[in-house]
Amino acid sequence: MADKRGVTIRELAQAAGVSIGTVSRALKGQPGLSEQTRAQVMEVAQQLGYDTAKLRTGKPRRMLFLYSRHMGSLASNPFYSYVLHGAETACREAGVPLSLMSVVAGDDVAAQVRRHEADALLGAGYMDPEVMDAVRQCDLPLVLVDHFHPGIRSINDDNLLGGWLATKHLLEGSAQRVAAIFGPLAHYSTSLRAKGFRRALFEAGRLFDPDYEVTLDPALDYREAGRDAMRRLLALPEPPDAVFAYNDSTAMHAIEYCHEQGLRVPDDVRFIGYDDIEAAARFKPPLSTVKMDKEALGQLAARALIEGDTEPNDAWLPVELVVRESSAPAAPPPTPARRPRKQTA
Structure with missing residues (x-):
């Protein structure tokens, strides 16, 4: 019997004992799953009355870049401007519109996401538990950048x-x-x-x-x-x-x-x-x-969403030490000149 409330993909994943990404792949017929797992997901979906029309096919129609307001503006924290630019580059190449939304505890995140008509979410930076829960309850494919949450794909530098x-x-x-x-x-x-x-x-x-x-x-x-x-x-x-x-x-x-x-x-x-x-x-x-390659963080996250690759995973990008004048060690004191010894006859 169908659930009168409308079964979410998260509930379906919990009932089947698999990840949200696995459910997504099974319902879309994507490769990378055993036939046993695919059949298991489809059987549970049928039992729960899951509306498969709710699941998008192909790349997202619109992606939403989420940024926490408690970290200040993008102008005051330019790191995330680079991340946003990387995500925008990947979306432009794939023909996927990208919009920006800031969030903070107390916001009606679900209502705002619906207004943006997004069907994929890219969360950038730290989000407190209340905001993180609200984002997850949107029941949309989600990838995190510069943040980590168990069970969600995340991309960070080392x-x-x-x-x-x-x-x-x-x-x-x-x-x-x-x-x-x-x-x-x-x-x-x-x-x-x-x-x-x-x-x-x-x-x-x-x-x-x-x-x-x-x-x-x-x-x-x-x-x-x-x-x-x-x-x-x-x-x-x-x-x-x-x-x-x-x-x-x-x-x-x-x-x-x-x-x-x-x-x-x-x-x-x-x-x-x-x-x-x-x-x-x-x-x-x-x-x-x-x-580190800040734009690559945004590009990789956006491409994962575009390609439907949202299996939980914590990817780390390499880092590199760049030495400039601000950390130059103090010059050692000059060694006093020593008088040459007098030559003896």
Whole structure:
């Protein structure tokens, strides 16, 4: 008997004991499944009265790029502008319209998604549990970028390795007091970068001092939060001589504050950021950073949705250390000239 409420693809997947992606492939007749699994899904769909007309065929008609408003605007957080551009490129090549929607806890996400007439969702960045639940309940193919949730396909860069590379670089430059500035550690990428930071300290035989790891104040404007974090670090009895910032924008805001306090970068404090946004190379001094292909994150996520490849999987893109002037180690003191010994007869 058909469910009067209308059975969702999620309910069908739970009843069949398979993933949403497997259900999607089975109902569309796509390859990659055993005949036994396909038959099992079709049998359960028939038993529950699932309306197969609800399931789209072929590529999506319209894709929706979801971005959490609590992270600020795309202008203040340019990383996601690159991700959006990559997704737009993939959608344009496939002839799929892409629209943008910001979300925050309390929004009627389902109603907004319906207004956009989207049948595929690309979620970019951290979404709190309430928003994540609302997005999942839309019952549409979903891929996450720069975020992770069990049972959902996600695409990230290798944040753990990136945090380790950045910190190891500062330690190898003879820094004695390496500090870090992070955003909320509830964010998937931030937590892994913090883990990489601590691992590099441990491997170098340095004791972890929580005073040297500060988190941006969420009550402050993004720029002011970076400056405030640096102010707190400089107020320590022994201020840091090197700082790893979890993204380039935060690093640049912290450097601005150092300049205002009369400190020289990199002579007094060395810096490295993360993301390699366009402004990093033009900054004064040019900012060292960890680089990844930001547009590729968006392209891969959009292509996965276009191709119907939404099986749960956590893909990691490689990262690369980019060394510029901001992290140059201090020049060693000159070796005093030694007087030649007098020749004896």
